[in-house]
Amino acid sequence: MSYFLLIDHDEGSVLLIDHRKAGLWLPTGGHVEPGEHPVATVRREVQEELGTEAAFSPVTGERPVFLTVTETAPSADQHADVSLWFVLSCEVSRVLTPDPREFGEVRWWTPSRRRPPG
Secondary structure, eight states: OEEEEEEETTTTEEEEEEETTTTEEEOEEEOOOTTOOHHHHHHHHHHHHHSSOOOBOTTTTTSOSEEEEEEOOSSTTOOEEEEEEEEEEOOTTSOOOOOTTTEEEEEEEOTTSSSOOO
16 A cells, blocks of 8 residues: 655645545555556555645655554455555645545644544
């Protein structure tokens, strides 16, 4: 997976999505296709999911800020999900076109709020 957190550095806000399938407020992201570079995944997914171009943060560039490894629930296809987390710059005022098949809602959130909207 390549996750990408959109940040408005001036406003101090991050974009979170109400993910229909997960039932959680999450940052956006998507599965890396076979042979695809994780940065290319970010570029493709931000276009597909939000209808905008990826603008990597000037602080991190195209480097992931961290990596997570999560074991899936025990099943016949149990495996470890490896995820890279990237930071993108985006202004709150930018017009986004969220994919309604994936997201119930998309909102900007600030750290002063104790939890995501909803």
